[in-house]
Amino acid sequence: MPTAVRILDDGAWISVDDERVVSVSELWRLTDHDVCNCTTADFLIEGFVEVDVTETTILARAAGQCVTCGASAVSGWLPVGRIVGPDRRFAPLSSGDVRTPQRRRRQ
Amino acid sequence: MPTDVERWKDEVYGEEIREHLMEFAETGWESIPEDEQDAWFERFKWWGLYHQRAGQESYFMMRIGTPNGVIEPGQLEVIGEIAEEYATGPAENPEFGGAYCDWTTRQSIQLHWIKLEDVPEIFEKLEDNGLSTQQACGDSWRNIVGCPVAGKDKHELIDAWPIARDLHDTFKGDEDHTNLPRKWKVSVTGCTEGCGQGDINDLALEPARKEIEGEEVTGFNVRVGGGLSRKEPRLARDIDVFVRPEKADEVAGGLSALFREHGDRENRYNARIKFLVDEWGAEKIRSTLQEDFVDFDLHTAGEDLREEYTYNTGIQEGHNDHVGVHEQVDGNYYVGLNVLVGRMGAADVLELADLAEEYGSGEVRLTQRQNVIVTDVPEENLDELLDEPLLDEYSPDPSPFMRGSIACTGTEFCSLSIVETKNRQVRYARWLKENVELPDDHEEFHIHLSGCTASCAQPQIADVSLRGMKTRKNGDPVEAFDVGLGGGLGEDPRFADWIAMRVPADEVPGAIANLIETFAERRANGETFREFVADHDEEELADLLEPEETDYEDPYMHNTKKTWYPYAEDDDMDASPAPTDSQGDPLPADD
Ligand code: HEM
Ligand code: SF4
Ligand SMILES: [Zn+2]
Numbered sequence: 001m002p003t004a005v006r007i008l009d010d011g012a013w014i015s016v017d018d019e020r021v022v023s024v025s026e027l028w029r030l031t032d033h034d035v036c037n038c039t040t041a042d043f044l045i046e047g048f049v050e051v052d053v054t055e056t057t058i059l060a061r062a063a064g065q066c067v068t069c070g071a072s073a074v075s076g077w078l079p080v081g082r083i084v085g086p087d088r089r090f091a092p093l094s095s096g097d098v099r100t101p102q103r104r105r106r107q
Numbered sequence: 108m109p110t111d112v113e114r115w116k117d118e119v120y121g122e123e124i125r126e127h128l129m130e131f132a133e134t135g136w137e138s139i140p141e142d143e144q145d146a147w148f149e150r151f152k153w154w155g156l157y158h159q160r161a162g163q164e165s166y167f168m169m170r171i172g173t174p175n176g177v178i179e180p181g182q183l184e185v186i187g188e189i190a191e192e193y194a195t196g197p198a199e200n201p202e203f204g205g206a207y208c209d210w211t212t213r214q215s216i217q218l219h220w221i222k223l224e225d226v227p228e229i230f231e232k233l234e235d236n237g238l239s240t241q242q243a244c245g246d247s248w249r250n251i252v253g254c255p256v257a258g259k260d261k262h263e264l265i266d267a268w269p270i271a272r273d274l275h276d277t278f279k280g281d282e283d284h285t286n287l288p289r290k291w292k293v294s295v296t297g298c299t300e301g302c303g304q305g306d307i308n309d310l311a312l313e314p315a316r317k318e319i320e321g322e323e324v325t326g327f328n329v330r331v332g333g334g335l336s337r338k339e340p341r342l343a344r345d346i347d348v349f350v351r352p353e354k355a356d357e358v359a360g361g362l363s364a365l366f367r368e369h370g371d372r373e374n375r376y377n378a379r380i381k382f383l384v385d386e387w388g389a390e391k392i393r394s395t396l397q398e399d400f401v402d403f404d405l406h407t408a409g410e411d412l413r414e415e416y417t418y419n420t421g422i423q424e425g426h427n428d429h430v431g432v433h434e435q436v437d438g439n440y441y442v443g444l445n446v447l448v449g450r451m452g453a454a455d456v457l458e459l460a461d462l463a464e465e466y467g468s469g470e471v472r473l474t475q476r477q478n479v480i481v482t483d484v485p486e487e488n489l490d491e492l493l494d495e496p497l498l499d500e501y502s503p504d505p506s507p508f509m510r511g512s513i514a515c516t517g518t519e520f521c522s523l524s525i526v527e528t529k530n531r532q533v534r535y536a537r538w539l540k541e542n543v544e545l546p547d548d549h550e551e552f553h554i555h556l557s558g559c560t561a562s563c564a565q566p567q568i569a570d571v572s573l574r575g576m577k578t579r580k581n582g583d584p585v586e587a588f589d590v591g592l593g594g595g596l597g598e599d600p601r602f603a604d605w606i607a608m609r610v611p612a613d614e615v616p617g618a619i620a621n622l623i624e625t626f627a628e629r630r631a632n633g634e635t636f637r638e639f640v641a642d643h644d645e646e647e648l649a650d651l652l653e654p655e656e657t658d659y660e661d662p663y664m665h666n667t668k669k670t671w672y673p674y675a676e677d678d679d680m681d682a683s684p685a686p687t688d689s690q691g692d693p694l695p696a697d698d
Contacts, residue, residue: 006111008145010375010561012522013161018142020161024559025518025525025668027577027584044577046525046560047337049376067578067587070608072338 003053003083003090007060011047014060014080016090022060022080024048027067030078032100035064036071040098043067049074056083058090059102076101113372115146116246121285124150132226136165136686137694153247153285155240156226159219160522162671165686165694166196167221168520170243171233172250173473174275175257175268175295176214180469185236186216187456189229194453196220197684197691198675200519202530206453210446212513212565213292214473215243215250219520224689241279246287248278248363252308254298255472259435259482260426264314264412265325267297270355277356284363288370289378291363292334295327295355300425301416304475306342306600307333307565309380310362317349317409326351328408331362331392332384335562340602341381346393349409361400365392368399413598419568420597421637423550428476430510431503432489439467440489441482444501447536448514448529449477451501458497466492477513507552508539513565517558517575518667519674524558526575526586526612527663527673532556535616538659543620546627549636553595554619556588567602568594570636571619578609585664586612592622592648593640604645610654612664617655625651 006015013020030041044064051060059077066073078099081092093099109117119127128151131139139147148158157168171186178186186208195206196219209217221229233239242248254260257268274295278284284291295312296303305311312327327350333343350358371377384392397405417425426433429443444459451459459479463471468483479501484492493503502509512535515521517528535554545552555569566572572591577584588610591603610618626639640648667673671683684693 004142006145008149009522015145018144020522023161023668024523025577025666042579044525047523065576067576067609 003058003088005051005053005058007048007051011049011063014048014051014058016058016081019090021090021092026095028078028095029098030075030100031098033075034101035073035075036066036069038066038068041066041068043075051080052077053083057081057102058083077103109372110375111145112149112375115149116286118146119150121153121282122280124153128154128156129227132223135689136223137688150245153242153245155243156221157244159520162680162683163196163520163685165223166219167223169218169221169229169240170211171216171218171238171240172243173215173238174251175253175271176255176473176475177268178471178473179237180464182236182238183460183463183471184457185232185238187453187460189232190218190453190456193222193225193229194218194220196672197687198672200530201674202533203450204452207450208453208456209516210449210451210473210477210479212449212475212477212563213250214252214255214475216473217516222689222691239279242285246289247285247291249290249292251275252292252294252303252475254296254300254302255429255474255480256426256433256435256441256482257297259437259441260298261434261436262300262426263298264316265297265352267295267303267312267314270312270352271295274356274359278360278363284360284367287363287367288372289375291366291380293359299412299415300418300427301413301420301596302418302426302429302475304596305330305333306596307335307568308343309334309366310359311343312350312355312359313411313413315349315409315411317406319406324351326409327355328411329358329362331389332381334379334381335565335567336379337376337560339381340562340567341385342600344384344389345408346389346396347408348393348396349406354403357401357403358396358405361396365396365400369395416597418597419553419595421570421595421635423548423635428478428510428551429474429480430478430505432493435483438486439482440484440486441480442484442489442492442503443474443478443480444498444503445505445510446478446501447509448512448532450529451479455497455500459501462492462495462497478510506536506540507545507550508536508543508554511551511553511570512536512556513553513569514556515558515563519672521558523561524575524668525577526558526588527667528556528558528564528575530674531612531661531663534659534661538616538657539619542616542657543623544627545623546630548633552636566591566594568596568600569603570595570640572603572605573615576609578611580611584666586667588612588615590615590618590652592652593637595637604648606645606648607652607654613659613661614654614656616659617657618652620657621653621655622651
C-alpha cells in the first residue's frame with residue numbers, strides 16, 4: 001500500500017499512515033541549504049507547509065527560523081524520515097541529524 | 108487540488124458529524140479505524156472537540172461557546188460539575204490541580220482531558236442547560252464576542268447582546284454557513300469604550316450613528332478581515348457600510364456567504380478572509396456584498412465612536428479590563444475578578460457559581476482578557492461579596508501584573524506550540540509583582556504570552572508581547588521568546604513591534620524589569636507606557652529591554668513539547684499512559 005502522508009492541525013504535524021510522527025518545535029540542523037547564510041542552520045520548525053513521499057523517504061517543506069542568525073524562511077524539501085522494511089515502517093531522523101534539502105522525486 | 112481537509116469536509120461535515128461522534132463514543136476511541144483518525148479528528152472540531160497533542164492520544168480538549176461570554180444563571184454550576192467529573196487526566200498540573208476550566212480570550216470555555224466515551228453524557232448535560240459545543244472549533248461561525256457587560260454598562264450606545272444572541276441562534280447550525288473555507292470570527296459591540304476588540308476579528312460590528320431620512324438611527328459600522336495569526340496580523344478594514352440592528356443578520360450572513368463562495372479552499376494558510384480583503388480591497392468586498400449577497404441597498408458608513416475608545420489604549424481610564432467594582436445602568440453593580448491566565452480549578456468554579464447565586468442574579472460573564480465578572484449585585488450585597496475568601500485568590504483589585512497577564516494553552520496540550528505557557532506566565536506574574544514597581548498611575552499593564560505564531564493570546568495588542576521561540580543557551584536548546592512592545596487597541600490600534608528576538612525564557616522577567624525601571628525614571632509627566640514606547644525607536648527600545656538572569660527560576664527550559672505531559676513526575680514520552688480506554692486505563696499497544 002502506498003504510504004499516506006499529510007499535514008495536520010494547520011501545519012502542526014506530519015502524519016504518516018495516520019500516525020502523527022513529527023511535530024513543530026524541533027530544532028533541525030541544515031547544511032547546503034537556502035534558509036540563511038549560516039553554514040549550518042539551526043532551524044526551528046514552526047509549521048509544516050508541504051509534505052511528500054518518494055520511494056523511500058518522507059520529505060517536507062517547513063516554515064521556520066534559524067535561531068543562530070534569526071532569518072525566517074520556508075525551507076526546501078527536507079528529509080523527515082525513511083520508509084523501512086517489508087511492512088514499510090516509518091523511521092524518523094533524529095533531531096540532531098544534519099539534513100540537506102533534496103530534489104523531490106515523485107514516486 | 109483541494110486540501111485533505113476540504114475533501115473530508117465534502118464527505119461529512121456540520122450537524123451530521125454528531126451521529127458518527129456518538130457512535131464512536133458508544134464503541135470506544137479504539138473503534139475509530141486507524142486510517143480514518145486524521146479525518147475524524149478534523150471533523151470533531153466542528154463539535155468543539157480537539158484531539159490533544161502527541162503523548163495524550165485518546166484525550167480531547169472540549170470548547171463550549173458562550174456567546175458574548177454570557178453564562179446564564181445556573182449554567183456555571185453545570186460547567187463546574189462537568190469539569191469536576193470529566194476533565195481529569197492521568198496527571199495533575201502543579202499550579203492548578205486535577206480538574207479546571209480555562210476562560211479564553213474569545214469568551215469561551217475550555218476543558219481538557221475529555222474522553223470520547225463521556226461525550227454523550229456531557230452533551231446531554233450541557234444541552235439540558237442551554238449550553239453547547241457546536242461550531243466551537245472548525246471551519247465556521249465561532250463563538251461571537253463582544254463587550255462582556257453589554258446591556259449592563261453605563262457607557263453604551265446600543266445594547267448589542269440581543270444582536271449577538273440573535274446571530275448566534277441564526278448561524279449556529281445554519282447549513283448554508285456551516286462549511287466555510289476557514290474559521291469565521293465575529294465581534295458585535297455597542298459599547299463606547301471599544302472592548303469588543305472588533306479590529307482583530309474576521310467581521311466586526313461596531314457602534315455608530317447615522318442620519319437616515321432625517322432621523323438619527325443607531326446601529327453598526329462594518330469592518331472585515333482582521334486577525335492576528337501567523338506572522339500576518341491585520342486590522343479589520345472599514346468597508347463603508349452602516350447597518351441597522353434589525354438588518355445585522357442579513358449583512359453578517361451576506362459576508363459569511365461571500366467568504367464561503369470566494370475564500371481560498373486550496374490553501375489553508377491563505378484562507379482567512381483577511382487575505383481576500385488584501386487581494387480585493389475593501390471596495391470590492393462592499394460591491395460584491397451589495398451585488399450578490401444582500402437584497403437591499405446598503406447604507407454608507409455612519410459616524411463611529413472610535414475616538415471615545417478607552418479599552419486597551421494604555422490610558423488608564425474607563426471600565427477598561429472590567430476588573431473591579433462598577434455600577435450598572437440599573438443601579439446594581441458588576442464585580443470583575445481577575446483569573447490569572449484564565450484558569451480556575453473546578454472547586455473554585457463551583458464556589459463562584461454559589462457566590463453569583465447568593466449575591467447577584469446567578470449570571471456570570473467572561474471577558475476577552477480571560478477574567479470573570481459577577482453581574483447584578485445589589486449595592487447592599489457588595490461588602491459581603493468582597494469579603495468572601497474566594498476573592499483573595501480571584502481579586503477585584505489585583506496587581507497590574509496579575510490582572511494584565513494573558514497566556515494561551517501552549518505545550519501542555521496544544522499541537523502547534525513551541526513553548527510552555529500558562530504555568531510560566533503564572534511564575535512571571537508572581538515574580539514581577541514581587542520585584543517590579545510600576546508608576547502608581549498604571550493600574551493596568553498587559554503582558555500577553557502566546558506559545559506560537561497562531562497568537563491565541565493576542566500578543567500583538569499588548570504592552571509587552573511574548574511569542575514562543577527556541578534558542579541555544581550554553582549550546583543547549585532552550586525555550587525562549589520574541590519580545591514585542593507597544594501594541595494596543597483604541598482609535599489608533601497598533602500591533603507591537605518585535606524588539607528583542609529569542610530571549611531565553613529565564614531572562615524575560617529581568618528584561619521586563621529593566622525596561623519598566625527605565626520607563627519609571629525617564630517618563631515625561633503623566634506619560635503612559637504605550638506613549639513612552641511610541642516615543643522611542645526600535646534601537647533605543649532594544650537597549651532598554653535588557654535580558655538578564657535574575658532570581659526568577661524557570662522549571663520549563665527544556666523541550667516541554669517532547670514530554671508526554673510537561674509536569675508529570677516521569678515526563679518522558681515513553682512513560683505516557685495514552686491512549687487509554689474509557690476508564691483511563693492504558694490500551695494495549697497494537698503492534
Ligand atoms: C492546536 C490547536 C489550537 C489550540 C489548542 C488553540 C487554542 C486556542 C485558545 C485556547 C484560544 C483562546 C485563547 C485563550 O484564551 O487561551 C484560541 C484563540 C485563537 N486562536 Fe487558537 N488554538 C489552536 C490553533 C490555532 C490555529 C491553528 C490558529 C491560526 C492559524 C489559531 C489562532 C487563534 C487566534 C488568532 C486566537 C485568538 C485571537 C482571536 O480572538 O482571533 N489557533 N485558540
Ligand atoms: S498560540 Fe499557538 S501554542 Fe498557543 S494555543 Fe494557540 S496554537 Fe497553541
Ligand atoms: Zn542562520
